[in-house]
Amino acid sequence: DFNYYLSMGYLSNQGLTVGDQYKVFRTRVNLEGQATKFLTVGLNLQYSNRDESSVPVSMSDVQQTTPWGSYYADDGVTLRLSPNDDPGNNTHPFMEQAYTDRMKKFDNFFGSVYAKGKLPWGFSYQVNFTPRLENYRYFNFRSPLNPTIAARNGVAIRQSQTIYQWQLDNVIKWYHQFGKHTFDATFLINAEKFQSWGDSTNAENFSPNSNLSYHNLGGAAILNTFTKDEYATGDALMGRLAYNYDQRYFLTGTVRRDGYSAFGQQNPRATFYSFGASWALSQERFMRRFDKWLDYAKLRASYGENGNREIGRYASIAQLNASKYVYITPSGTVYDVATLSTGNMANSNLKWERNASVNLGIDYSILRGRISGSFDYYQRNTKDLLVSRSLPSVTGFSNVISNLGEVQNTGFEMSVSSLNLDRRNFTWRSTFSFWLNRNKIVHLYGPVPVVDASGKTTYVEKDDLKNSWYIGKDINTIYDYRILGVWQVADASNAASYGYKPGDFRLQDTNGDGKYTIDDKQFIGSTTPDFSWNLRNEFRVFRNFDVSLTLYSRIGQLSQLNEAKNVDKFYNRSNFYLRPYWTPANPINDYAAINSNAAGAVSWNVYKKSSFIRISNVSVAYSLPSELAHRYLSLIHI
Numbered sequence: 352d353f354n355y356y357l358s359m360g361y362l363s364n365q366g367l368t369v370g371d372q373y374k375v376f377r378t379r380v381n382l383e384g385q386a387t388k389f390l391t392v393g394l395n396l397q398y399s400n401r402d403e404s405s406v407p408v409s410m411s412d413v414q415q416t417t418p419w420g421s422y423y424a425d426d427g428v429t430l431r432l433s434p435n436d437d438p439g440n441n442t443h444p445f446m447e448q449a450y451t452d453r454m455k456k457f458d459n460f461f462g463s464v465y466a467k468g469k470l471p472w473g474f475s476y477q478v479n480f481t482p483r484l485e486n487y488r489y490f491n492f493r494s495p496l497n498p499t500i501a502a503r504n505g506v507a508i509r510q511s512q513t514i515y516q517w518q519l520d521n522v523i524k525w526y527h528q529f530g531k532h533t534f535d536a537t538f539l540i541n542a543e544k545f546q547s548w549g550d551s552t553n554a555e556n557f558s559p560n561s562n563l564s565y566h567n568l569g570g571a572a573i574l575n576t577f578t579k580d581e582y583a584t585g586d587a588l589m590g591r592l593a594y595n596y597d598q599r600y601f602l603t604g605t606v607r608r609d610g611y612s613a614f615g616q617q618n619p620r621a622t623f624y625s626f627g628a629s630w631a632l633s634q635e636r637f638m639r640r641f642d643k644w645l646d647y648a649k650l651r652a653s654y655g656e657n658g659n660r661e662i663g664r665y666a667s668i669a670q671l672n673a674s675k676y677v678y679i680t681p682s683g684t685v686y687d688v689a690t691l692s693t694g695n696m697a698n699s700n701l702k703w704e705r706n707a708s709v710n711l712g713i714d715y716s717i718l719r720g721r722i723s724g725s726f727d728y729y730q731r732n733t734k735d736l737l738v739s740r741s742l743p744s745v746t747g748f749s750n751v752i753s754n755l756g757e758v759q760n761t762g763f764e765m766s767v768s769s770l771n772l773d774r775r776n777f778t779w780r781s782t783f784s785f786w787l788n789r790n791k792i793v794h795l796y797g798p799v800p801v802v803d804a805s806g807k808t809t810y811v812e813k814d815d816l817k818n819s820w821y822i823g824k825d826i827n828t829i830y831d832y833r834i835l836g837v838w839q840v841a842d843a844s845n846a847a848s849y850g851y852k853p854g855d856f857r858l859q860d861t862n863g864d865g866k867y868t869i870d871d872k873q874f875i876g877s878t879t880p881d882f883s884w885n886l887r888n889e890f891r892v893f894r895n896f897d898v899s900l901t902l903y904s905r906i907g908q909l910s911q912l913n914e915a916k917n918v919d920k921f922y923n924r925s926n927f928y929l930r931p932y933w934t935p936a937n938p939i940n941d942y943a944a945i946n947s948n949a950a951g952a953v954s955w956n957v958y959k960k961s962s963f964i965r966i967s968n969v970s971v972a973y974s975l976p977s978e979l980a981h982r983y984l985s986l987i988h989i
Contacts, residue, residue: 415441618702625655854944879909
């Protein structure tokens, strides 16, 4: 037997600004054949070519430019440096697009070669080799005709990177059933490798001209080349045993040991365990009285561990930076002196970040499958977090990658799928998901000795004010000054006592001492939503038309809205969307006056509720009946 699959796709996507474009071509080939009675071999290959060479106009310059400016200079050909002759505020939004030659492309090859088959006594095996090859090219040239860089006589950069990585999985499975007992075991041996080769060349001041753009960097008087190569390896061992009795009682246990070369020499590997149990309640005899409406119900409980290794590939070792400087002797002799410096502090004890979670849940189906879904409650504790820890300047380093602290996440998730209407020419299905998560910092750096006024020493674990981490609080909590509104005309004298005037934002003097200090800060909320939900509706009309609509929502979170200070533009010469602002005749409380005082003795951010409900996706599809596609294609989906 021999199976094959071939697909190709092309996408051209235009952004919101002129010249913002994205193109991608994709193709996929799947091949699988039965080599012998006990061996099947296959190949899956995917290739994509992504083109991001477009040079969009500068949206920030569009906003800073008055609509009354001029596109061209007086000659009617050259772009004006600033449409409103205000180069300190803006440049021509089309300047970079007009004088930039760019190529930015990605070629991605991703494949999977596998062999699988059966062995005696219920054993089976599968070997997967999964390589990936990526080629990245970024060539950019800014012409000397661009007046913002005319003195540099052309600026070019050529960057390229090749990434090759692979994974090799050896999987052995065992399945055995006798009577009402079923055993299913899986064993995995994994190895992986990552390697990249990158180089970057910067060039400027071309002579005799720059007509060849980035194709002739040798014509530049200033040339700097940099290289960056990386190498990393990983491995894993895993064993899992699943048991069930009579499709009613289920037990699962897993042990996994992972290794990664980026961690410190003392802790390159870590072991993770997980256990699970479930009970198909609906299969019990005493539940048969509910058969008229209950199709299936299962109770679940599990404990699981996993690790996080998302750090730089050389984060645990000290990296050396090479540089040069010019040394001139008293006699005038010039030498180029090479130097080496340590770029970061090593940490040989760096280890895996660990997540341990407990989950309780129930799966259900009722009314002959018309309604089904699940409920889940979980608590996840993350220890030994991989973070960049700030260091005192006396160490010679600003930070070091370390394991520290503990964060706890507690949450609830639910999903409901329903068949709302099922008629001959019309079907309506819905899927609703709801979830919420509460997190808090349990530990940071551990207790430190604190001596009070009486000389008594106690051990207290302190907050990290620099990183805005507070023990017992949400990791995304906001500790800032609470804004009560805007100073109004009637409050002029009171505002002046704090150094402000009507039209400026009014902060809360928390301790009532008549001035704004750091002691007035308080916890005012979090950027984490209180809860979120998704709703997807699917309709099938006349058997061949499919329509879907997806809504999603985030409720309760705060987001920065510093534009409410009205200090970020020259409003008398900007092209900007309509924004509210305070005046004595318009005494609003949520936006300050134009060019309000947003400085003073303290600095703060403006936060607003940013709850939303959005339509994320609407799709319409038509399926050609198989009889129209003859015998070669069973179904075409448009």
